[in-house]
Structure formats: C-alpha cells, structure tokens
Amino acid sequence: MKTTTTLAVLSLVLAFASPSRAHHSAAAFDTQKDVKVSGSVTQYRYANPHVYLTIQIKKDDGSTASMEIEAGAASVLNGLGFTKTSIAVGDVVTIVGNPARNKPEGLLLGKDLYKRDGTYVPLNIGSRSVYDGKTATATSIAGTWFSPRSEFGAFMGSTGRWALTDKGRAAAAAADPKATTQKDCVPVGAPTLMFYPVANTITVQRDRVVMNVDWMDSQRVIYLDGRTHPPASQTSLHGHSVGRWEGKTLVVETTNFTAHANGLSMALPSSTQKRLTERFVVGDDGKTLIYSGIMEDPVYLTKPVEWSGKWEYRPTMIHSNQKCDIEVARRFLQQ
Secondary structure, three states: OHHHHHHHHHHHHHHHHOHHHOOOOOOOEOOOOOEEEEEEEEEEEOOEOOOEEEEEEEOOOOOEEEEEEEOOOHHHHHOOOOOOOOOOOOOEEEEEEEEEOOOOOOEEEEEEEEEOOOOEEEOOOOOOOOOOOOOOOOOOOOEEEEOOHHHHHHHHHHHHHOOEOHHHHHHHHHOOHHHOHHHHOOOOOOOOHHHOOOEEEEEEOOOEEEEEEOOOOEEEEEEOOOOOOOOOOOOEOOOEEEEEEEOOEEEEEEEOEOOEEEEEEOOEEEOOOOEEEEEEEEOOOOOEEEEEEEEEOOOOEOOOEEEEEEEEEOOOOOOOOOOEOHHHHOHHHHO
C-alpha cells in the first residue's frame, strides 16, 4: 500500500514537472505525435493563461476546415519573445504541434509557428526562445529578471524528494491536475510562483521592495521599515513579508499565509503555518540573480525544503500586461 501511494505521488510530480503543463495537464493531447498544419489565421486571442488562435486550413480533397490552436500563456510566451503583435489575423502560418485525442482534426496543442517570411514564433513553454537580450549586467537586485524554463523544471522536479507528512502524502496522491487553483485565476504559492518563466520586475524603495510577477496579477511587498508580522489570524494569499539587507543580499521572512490548495507546489497544498525564508542576491557575473531559501510547513512537510536557482537579467523585457481571463483559464476543462 505504501509503495502504491509513493508511485502515485511520484507520477503526479513528474506530470507537473513537465514544462508544457504549467497551467494544466496535457492529457487531452497526444504529446507523442507531432503534426504540421498550414493555413491563414482567422481568429487570434492573446490572453492568460492561454493564447488561442484559429486557422483556416486546406484539406487534401480541396475543401477547407477550421483548426483551433491552443498555445501557452501570454505571460510565459512573452518571456520567449512572443508579444501581442507577433501574430495577426490574416497571417499565413505553418504550425507544428500535438493533436487533441478526441478531435485530432479540430484542435492542436501548438509548439512552433513559422510565418510566411520565415519568422519563428514560440507557442509553448518548451519552445526555443527568440529573445537575445542577455548581455546587460546589473549592480543590484532592482530591475527585470526572468527565471528560465530549466530553473522552473528543476524546481518542480525537486518536489519528488520532499519529505511529506501522512497528510502531505495523502494530499499529493489525491491531487487532480484539472483542479489547480489556476483554473480560478488564483496563482500557485511562492516559491513555485517565483520560478515561473515570466518577467519579474523588482523595485527597491527606501522602506520596501516590490516584486511584480507577470503571472495572474501577482505582487509581493517586502517591508524594510522594521515592522513585525501581524497576528496569525491576519492572512493573505502571498503572506506578510519583512526583509533586511545583509550587504547586497535581501533576506526575506514571510508568514501569515492563507491556506492554499497549491501553496507548496502544483500538487501540494499549504497551511497557515507555512513559512518562507528567502535570499536574493546578484551573481558575480552581474547577469544572474541567485534565488535561494527555505520553506517550512509542519502540516505537510516533515522537514524544511531548501532550494537555490538562478534568474537571468532582462532589463528590456516588458510585461505581457494581460490579466488572467477566467473563461480562458477554464476552457481546457471542455477538452
């Protein structure tokens, strides 16, 4: 029985670690099969947590048909160089992707798009980036940073090594990929949130540091004015954060989290006893930010979880500025 539970937890971890499944499971698509389609774009919706476009394709018998393409989130694709103006209605495109299992001729999970002039447009978190702004250097944590897909994948993969309580194992085994809070436009909790491959702009002020994460309107405020945490009864989605400087390193302690169905990871909830200690410091090369920390939650974890990852400095990267559209967020439930 114990072995069965362990395997169930592991399978969930592997499913959520897959880069193409940052919002929901790709079980509706045959990810082992690639198909290529060409046609003219008739509809295009740039949105979070998914971009959708429809193309008119010509079949072998000369007739035409519509095919819907599901792409990644606007915020995630923005980090790969796909902006709102990358595609327009009327463009003639060729798309490579995975067909839907229940309607392979009508729906495709997009991976790569090529325009008539040869321009490449990434459609998936796992697609190659066309962004080349990696030469600038930073002298402080202020600015815009980007957690690459490899860091996101590494963190998600590490969840399989976490030491869980009985309640934690039961919760992981019962997790449903379609039931994540992100279908309701509620983002996952930190530190998973902080590893999302989206623009993350840090603003350093005298009495606080503000972090705007381009994922489901997420903003974190770290107070530097010496205040203490409020009473435990006062909770919020991102908790209450206080920080201090140790040289050039920002050390942040966060408590007062609201209980969250995906507060520890995509497959693990968190309780009001969750506590984070995070460290942010620019790497020696000036091109990376080292993000490390410790997460505690005695309700679901038998011992603290430690992590360390690197973000890339992207001073010219803009935010997608797309709010989460709840209709789009739940659209996959119909597949």
